Amino acid sequence: MAKSTADSLGVENGELAEVSIDGRTMELPVYVMPGHAVGSVTLPLGYGRTEAGHVAGCWEDQVDPVGFDTYQLRSAAGFSAGSVLATVKGTGKAYPLATTQDHHLIDAVGMEGRDNRLGELVREGDLSEWKEHDDFAKHRVHSPPLGAMWDKHEYDGHKWGMSIDLSTCLGCSTCTVACQSENNIPVVGKEEVINGREMHWIRLDRYFQGDIDDPEDDIQAVHQPVACQHCEMAPCEQVCPVAATTHSSEGLNDMVYNRCIGTRYCANNCPYKVRRFNFFNFNKDLKEPRNETLKLVKNPDVTIRSRGVMEKCTFCVQRIQDARMTAKVEERPMVDGDVTPACAQACPTDAIQFGDLNDEKSRVRQAHDDPRSYSLLGELGNYPRTAFLARIRNPNPVLEPASKETKAVVTHG
Amino acid sequence: MAESTGVLEDPIRKPALVQGDNDFTSITNIVCKVAETPKPPKAWYVTFGISLGLLGGLGASIVYLISTGIGVWGNNQPVAWGWPIVNFVFWVGIGHAGTLISAVLFLFRQTWRTAINRFAEAMTIFAVICAGMFPAIHVGRIWVIYWVFPIPNQMDMWPNFRSPLLWDVFAVGTYFTVSLLFWYMGMVPDLATLRDRATTRIRRMMYGIFSLGWTGSNRHWHRYERAYLLLAALATPLVLSVHSVVSFDFAVSQLPGWHTTIFPPYFVAGAIFSGFAMVLSLAIPARELWGLKDLITTRHIELMCKVIMATSMMVGYAYSTEFFVAWYSGNQYEGFAFINRAFGPYWWAYTIMVSCNVLVPQIFWSKKMRTNMWVVFIVAALVNVGMWFERFVIVVSSLNRDFLPSSWNYFTPTAIDLLTLAGSFGLFLTLFLLFCRYLPQVAMSEIKGVMPQSHPGHGSSEPDPNPEPDPDSDTPPQQGALA
């Protein structure tokens, strides 16, 4: 429900509220979603697992059911609950909701800091601006000329890179799921997500623009997939005392799990906060006899990490190696399209492109050369390898007024 | 600077460094009595019992940590360094007073150091032991921590010499080694005194072995003074280097709130500040408990209070400079980091830090307060609290909100975090109480050097370049002894 709706009902995010429709009542947790239609409540169907084994509900082993089955509120009378009047009443009981976004409600100081930088992180413009200056995104941030502390790397062979088009990205999180299954990324569970220890190598950053307390305001969501940027001058590489993360001759920021001793300094020094630490042995239950089949879920080409090591996006280096070997056995050079990381493969809108930046015809190189392309936090001098392509909004003026935030950013001069 | 506090006073009106009607023999008696009494005061047993309990808690928490994973602490993303690093920097800072007193004040001929140097050096060593433990246990895989040492191996791998963490390993390692040598070497003549007074066989053997055959001959004294001077010269740069290198762990990184050039001097000043506060926190109860008031006089306490006040203002200056630079840089991330520090979710930690470190020590402008032991003790304790929070503010409030707001997260410590911190105090106090019980707490031979009796003919308290041999350990060299 919207923030203003929650306020008027007197309920808070993460509070159990009593929802009644036609005399049927359920206690459901409140999740405040800015931009939600004011005065209405959405109840997602299809959850509330009671007998899904060890992950959600198992009577023999005393595993509690998870989630809420909102079918119980529906009747034959209305297949669409949209028209049904519901009463919502706060109970005061807390129900911890685990989300990978908004780990805690941001206070006023934080909101101000967030709003100030948002236009620089996720760069957007509308159609007219793009027609006027197609490279507007590059001018959102101006910084002094960037230097480099060390000699820059040179690449004779391949130079792998990625591009993410924010115009075509839907924010559907398919990349996150694809990455998770390709790279044997552990599922850490609700408690550890609440503790801020999720392991996703690629995540969808989601921000809201507008005043969430104002029911009249037209709230916009912006989103941005962020994975390791494989920086040219990677801050993580310099600070590892044992050289467990190093730069490869093809521009990858290699992470060597078996060398990592887990000082976590790299994670501190990463401006994108894409590094993930194995706070526990999340693969411990693989050894249990009942999980024999679970072993088959794991990708044999990717090391299963134990506790105490850092991990992060590798640009699916196992796929790069595999493509290289195939090309070698077939005695041909690698061509554009030979390597597709899991996220790019799964992306329904082809927003993620991957390939060789040294190959002038490659799709990723063309994306990097696009006037809309910009580097996330490029002014820090890390020379990130991933180019973001600014989002161009072209709203139908009848349906949607252009966002206030966007306009404010346009007039930066 | 610290050394100026003594010089500023009118030398004519300086009170004597040793109070009361004491001569060489009575000094020896006062100090040795502590180690020789069959039963220490009850308070010793009580504190020792508590310390041992905490030490046990530390052991248990470490076993649990290593067998389960770093997740038993509150660390998360983005706060990948939590309390263990806070504790590490805190303890390293505490360890600074020792070298400062023993080396720098020695080279500057600050004779008042003699009453407290042994104390401070011992405290330094125990604090560095506590500090050194934290980086070791905070890594994810302690069983391969030897990879940080440059040992040739089958992998053909060297550590990364660009990493400040590696510099840290060497800096803290060197500091510990030199401090230990300094402490032990300075103690040799006093150990010989204890050996000569010992009444049981086991004490004679133990003190005998550790006093390395000291006879008090002129030749021994000559070499001892030489070596002491050399070690002092060697240790002096370490006072600046250790905490500078520790500050590089932060300053070299890119994080707003860490990435700043002011860190090395700011850390060193803070370290001396906290180190002196810890010396006071330990010296005040000890002089009460063991009757050392003639040796650790009110003047000593007062001088230390002045050092605390001076360094407190340096630290306060650093706090304001940080804010100014963050604003002046025009960098919005840098600016936000400091606004967030003072007004964000960790405003309470910042408030504790500023009040304990900058406001509270201002009470020492009043001589009355400087000479009231209760006030001094409480202020010293508060300074220690404040300095712990300074490190908490630096580590946690910088990490919890950096560049991308999507990654912002709050850090909450766990019970294990608390137990580990309390346990480190247990380890520190256990070692310290053992030191108080069995080793000479005050440098007898040095304090005799600053007494008027050691300079017949003039009443100055300047040390004699060749002090007379200690009469108590002045046994003639015998055949076969290490001459």
Place this chain on the structure above:
Amino acid sequence: MSVFEFPQWTDKIRPWLGVLAIGIPVYVTGLFLFGAAPSTINVGYAPNQPVPFSHALHAGELGMDCRYCHTTVESAAHAAVPPSSVCMNCHERIHTESPKLLPVRESWASGEPVEWMRVHDLPDFVYFNHAAHVTSGVSCVECHGRIDRMEKVRQEKPLSMGWCLDCHRDPDPNLRPRDKVTDLGWKPAGWTPEQDEKIRRETGARLREIHGIQPRTDCSTCHR
């Protein structure tokens, strides 16, 4: 009570104490380095196999090509261990009653594979690719030694990271024409025992130029 003095004999051990103070750490480090090194603990590993298969007989005396059994070595990361049916290609007719071959016949009949003991075992975080090496002209012998002379297979090389890197940094002495990869006793043209290293290096350098072989030393080459 008399003052404790070091007895006279301690004068004699004094220099030795200094030697020990330096010597013990050095000795312990050395012991650890060499004692735990793969060249110490892994080389020479030769477990008993369920069937006393002799590579010396099959690959050496009979001259069978390695690829007859290890079929995937040129195209896959893993060099396949042959199924029992490959053994039975011949042993259906030769030594059909041999008791040594009983496990093979049983396996063939039941379909359960023979449980061979793995000799050359890399850690799970190391991804070695046979095809990459064989197609570059790195012979089996470089890592496995003279298998064609072994009655029982033993580990000849340390297979340590440093040992791998030696070749990745300087591959020339270990390269040969691709069609000679399984010829374990191959010698380059004009080979003399005295100039073994020199001639192999020259041949390898030439081949490296021709095939554009650039062994990589990035971490992700083997670890991922």
